Amino acid sequence: MKRGxxxxxxxxxxxxxxxxxxxxxxxxxxxxxALAAQGAEVRLLLPGYRALLRQSQQFSIIGWLDxxxxxxxxxxxxxxxxxxxxxxxxxxLDCPPLFDRAGNPYVNASGLDWHDNAERFAVFSHAAALIAxxxxxxxxxxxxxxxxxxxxxxxxxxLAEHPQRPKTVFTIHNLxxxxxxxxxxxxxxxxxxxxWSAEGAEFHGGFxxxxxxIVYSDAxxxxxxxxxxxxxxxxxxxxxxxxxxxxxYKLSGIxxxxxxxxxxxxxxxxxxAHYTLSRIxxxxxxxxxxxxxxxxxxxxxxxxxxxxxxxxxxxxxxKGIDWVLAALPVLLEETDVRxxxxxxxxxxxxxxxxxxxxxxxxxxxxxxxxDETLAHQIEAGADLFLMPSRFEPCGxxxxxxxxxxxxxxxxxxxxxxxTVVDATPEALEGGVATGFVFDExxxxxxxxxxxxxxxxxxxxxxxxxxQQNGMRQRFDWSASANHYLSLxxx
Numbered sequence: 161m162k163r164g165x166x167x168x169x170x171x172x173x174x175x176x177x178x179x180x181x182x183x184x185x186x187x188x189x190x191x192x193x194a195l196a197a198q199g200a201e202v203r204l205l206l207p208g209y210r211a212l213l214r215q216s217q218q219f220s221i222i223g224w225l226d227x228x229x230x231x232x233x234x235x236x237x238x239x240x241x242x243x244x245x246x247x248x249x250x251x252x253l254d255c256p257p258l259f260d261r262a263g264n265p266y267v268n269a270s271g272l273d274w275h276d277n278a279e280r281f282a283v284f285s286h287a288a289a290l291i292a293x294x295x296x297x298x299x300x301x302x303x304x305x306x307x308x309x310x311x312x313x314x315x316x317x318x319l320a321e322h323p324q325r326p327k328t329v330f331t332i333h334n335l336x337x338x339x340x341x342x343x344x345x346x347x348x349x350x351x352x353x354x355x356w357s358a359e360g361a362e363f364h365g366g367f368x369x370x371x372x373x374i375v376y377s378d379a380x381x382x383x384x385x386x387x388x389x390x391x392x393x394x395x396x397x398x399x400x401x402x403x404x405x406x407x408x409y410k411l412s413g414i415x416x417x418x419x420x421x422x423x424x425x426x427x428x429x430x431x432x433a434h435y436t437l438s439r440i441x442x443x444x445x446x447x448x449x450x451x452x453x454x455x456x457x458x459x460x461x462x463x464x465x466x467x468x469x470x471x472x473x474x475x476x477x478x479k480g481i482d483w484v485l486a487a488l489p490v491l492l493e494e495t496d497v498r499x500x501x502x503x504x505x506x507x508x509x510x511x512x513x514x515x516x517x518x519x520x521x522x523x524x525x526x527x528x529x530x531d532e533t534l535a536h537q538i539e540a541g542a543d544l545f546l547m548p549s550r551f552e553p554c555g556x557x558x559x560x561x562x563x564x565x566x567x568x569x570x571x572x573x574x575x576x577x578x579t580v581v582d583a584t585p586e587a588l589e590g591g592v593a594t595g596f597v598f599d600e601x602x603x604x605x606x607x608x609x610x611x612x613x614x615x616x617x618x619x620x621x622x623x624x625x626x627q628q629n630g631m632r633q634r635f636d637w638s639a640s641a642n643h644y645l646s647l648x649x650x
Contacts, residue, residue: 165201166199166200166201166303166304166645166648166649167200167201167202167203167300167301167302167303167304168192168195168200168201168202168203168302168303168304168305168306168648169202169203169204169205169288169291169292169302169304169305169306169326170188170191170192170202170203170204170205170306170308171204171205171285171288171305171306171307171308171312171315172184172188172204172205172206172307172308172309172311172312173206173207173265173266173281173284173308173309173311173312174188174206174265175188175189175204175206176188176189177189177245178206178211178212178215178216178243179206179209179211179212179265181264181265181266182474183333183416183554183555183556184308184309184333186418186419186556187308187333187383187416188204188308189245189246189419190417190418190419190637191416191417191637191640191641191644192204192248193246193247193248193419193637194417194636194637194638194640194641195641195644195645196247196248197247197638197641198638198641198642198645200645201248202248203248203249203250203251203300203302204246204248204249204250204251205250205251205252205253205287205288205291206250206251206252206253207252207253207255207258207259207265207280207284208236208237208239208252208253208254208255208256208259208260209259209260209261209265210259210260210261210262211262212252213252213254213260215243216239216241216243216250216252218241218242219239219240219241219242219252220239220240221237221238221239221240222238222239222240222251222296222298223237223238223295223296223297223298224236224237224238225238225253225287225290225291225295225296227255227283227286227287228283228286228349228350229257229258229279229283229349230276230278230279230345230348230349234255234257234258234283235255236253236254236255236283236287237253237254237255238251238252238253238254238287238291238296239251239252239254240252251291253284253287253288255283255284255287258276258279258280258283258284259280261274266311271507277339277341278339278341278345278349279345279348279349281310281311281312281314281339281369282314282349282351282369284311284312285307285311285312285313285314285315285317285318285369286314286318288305288307288312288315288318289305289315289318289319290318292305292315292319292325292326293319293322293325301326302326303326303327303648304326304327304328304329304648305319305326305327305328305329306328306329306330306331306644307328307329307330307331307373307377308330308331308333309331309332309333309334309337309370310337310338310339310368310369310370310373311339311369312330312369312373313330313339313368313369313370313371313372313373313374314351314361314369314372314373315328315330315373316328316330316372316373316376316377316378317352317355317360317361317372317373317375317376319376320376321352327378327379327648328376328377328378328379329377329378329379329380329381329644329647329648330373330374330377330379330380330381331380331381331382331383332370332373332374332380332381332382332383332391332553333382333383333553333554334553335370335382335391335396335397335398335400335553336398336478336551337370338363338368338369338370338371338398338400339368339369339370340363340366340367340368340369341366341367341368341369342366342367343356343365343366343367345366345367346361346366346367351367355367355372359375360372360375361375363399364399368400370400371400371403374400374403374404374407375403375407377410378410379410379412379647379650380404380407380410380411380412381411381412381413381414381644381647382411382412382413382414382553383413383414383415383416383553383554383575384413384414384415384416384553384554384574384575384578384579385413385414385415385578386413386573386574386575386577386578387413387551387552387553387554387574387575388411388412388413389413390551390573390574391404392404392405392408392411396551412643412647414640414643414644414647415554415575415578415579415639415640416554416556416575416640417559417635417636417637417638417639417640417641418556418559418560418563418635418636418637419636419637420563420635420636423536423539423559423560423563423564424563425443425444425540425563425564425565428536428540430532430533430536430537431443431447431536431537431540432446432447432450432537433446433447433450435447435540435565437565437628437631437632440565440624440627440628440631441624444540444541444565445464447537447540447541448464448468448541448542448543449464449541450537450541451468451500451537451538451540451541451542452464452468452498452541454525454534454537455500455525456522460522462496463498463522463523466496466497466498467495467496467497467498467543467544467614467617468497468498468499468500468541468542468543468544469491469497469498469499469500469542469543469544469545469546469610470499470500470501470538470539470541470542470543470544470545470546470566471484471499471500471501471502471503471538471545471546471547472501472502472503472535472538472539472545472557473503473547473557474503474504474505475503475504475505475506475509475510475513476505476506476509477506477550478549478550478551479505479547479548479549479550480547480548480549480550480571480606481505481506481509481513482509483548483602483603483606484546484548484606485509485512485513485516486603487603487606487607487610488516488524489516490607491607491610492520492523492524495611495614497523497614498523498524498525499523499524499525500525500526500538500541500542501513501525501526501527502526502527502528502529502530502531502534502535502538503528503530504528504529504530510528513526513528514526514528539557539560539561539564539566540564540566542561542566543566543617544566544567544568544569544610544613544614544617545557545558545561545566545567545568545569546568546569546610547561547568547569547570547571547576548569548570548571548598548606549570549571549573549574549576550571550573550601551573551574552570552571552573552574552575552576553574553575554574554575554578555570555574555575555576555579558570558575558576558579558580558595559579559633559635561595561630562579562580562594562595562630562631562633562635563630563631563633563635564631565627565628565630565631566627566630567583567594567595567596567613567626567627567630568580568595568596569595569596569597569598569606569609569610569613570595570596570597570598571597571598571599571601571605571606572597572598572599576597577597579633579635580594580595580596580597581593581594581595581597581629582595582596582597583595583596583612583613583616583626588622588625588626591625591629592629593626593629594626594629594630594633595626595630596609596610596612596613597609
């Protein structure tokens with residue numbers, strides 16, 4: 161099949177800029193666009209969240225579906241939306257009882273999972289399978305259905321019931337979230353009895369939507385080569401390592417890319433000053449001054465000269481936030497660093513960081529929540545980016561940091577190990593160093609990497625070469641898209 165003839169239906173629970181809780185949303189925006197640029201005919205199916213529909217004033221109804229829910233039949237509209245940020249049509253499952261609610265797609269205002277998530281995403285997956293088989297009589301039948309993460313894990317299972325079906329690909333963005341539900345949920349949703357087995361979706365007395373995606377898909381991918389190896393081990397496999405080992409023949413790791421149109425320090429609309437690889441200093445310094453001025457009035461010249469450490473991310477243990485909290489008092493006492501962070505997550509980490517910021521208002525700047533503009537400004541204005549994740553399937557922020565001339569400090573895991581080259585003397589001499597990598601999963605290992613970075617920061621010419629090495633790296637989606645197109649063709 162020629163690439164220009166390939167039809168791909170993406171199925172996901174979020175997509176930037178309509179709805180985003182993390183890197184999944186970025187990938188589901190960028191990868192289909194990269195495939196479309198190479199000639200694939202793409203559609204993207206999303207749940208009809210309230211926030212999404214409020215951003216979509218112009219739509220047409222392309223059909224209705226009657227779907228089995230936990231309490232009976234649910235009628236849902238399927239809408240086609242032409243959105244200015246998307247180069248292809250969006251299809252949206254508008255089912256108000258399941259998706260017309262305020263707030264986060266997955267959790268309520270208290271941070272707890274919506275009580276009916278099993279029903280919401282089982283129904284959504286069933287709808288996707290029906291649409292893939294042209295239940296709406298649109299005359300558009302995909303060659304490939306590409307589903308993402310546990311919320312869409314049942315898509316392949318539903319399609320596996322039919323011999324004449326598209327090829328199915330399932331991407332694991334983070335194995336830590338498995339979509340685990342009870343046997344009672346399985347019964348209430350009237351899911352096919354054949355799925356309830358060790359070789360199906362059953363998992364330790366309940367069932368796992370993510371496991372279903374692994375079992376029933378024709379191909380399984382994850383978002384970096386190293387992470388593909390890691391999830392086949394007990395340490396990172398969350399009880400699914402044996403299954404993944406047995407399915408190694410259809411498992412591959414394809415490194416995510418980044419949208420280099422959006423993340424480009426030479427054109428970034430969020431930045432007060434632009435800069436390029438050939439001329440880093442003036443623009444990057446202006447961004448640092450502007451970032452610090454957001455928190456310091458008047459701006460302290462000493463703060464501008466001191467190293468500025470940045471962090472953008474979820475405040476959870478996976479991201480090593482406990483290491484950050486343990487390291488900060490040492491850094492504040494022993495060095496002159498400033499630190500800026502934006503993120504949200506577990507209440508205990510939000511509270512501890514906010515308290516520490518109040519104790520050090522001239523050196524520690526914390527914003528709880530998420531602000532896209534500030535995230536871009538931290539990438540550009542910080543001197544060093546901290547990303548000490550205990551595990552990281554791929555990670556995007558380290559790629560953003562490299563592109564913005566902000567060397568990252570990362571733990572040697574997953575996509576971080578695949579994208580950052582430690583600044584050893586040998587790597588510096590060879591011109592391949594891009595950041596700072598520690599392989600000891602401790603606060604001490606993390607602090608050692610930061611101190612190595614601070615020592616190099618004082619060597620202006622060496623630091624400039626390190627920045628340039630990072631900015632030379634190519635993380636656009638073209639290579640990844642080619643890998644996916646090759647996978648689709650098998």
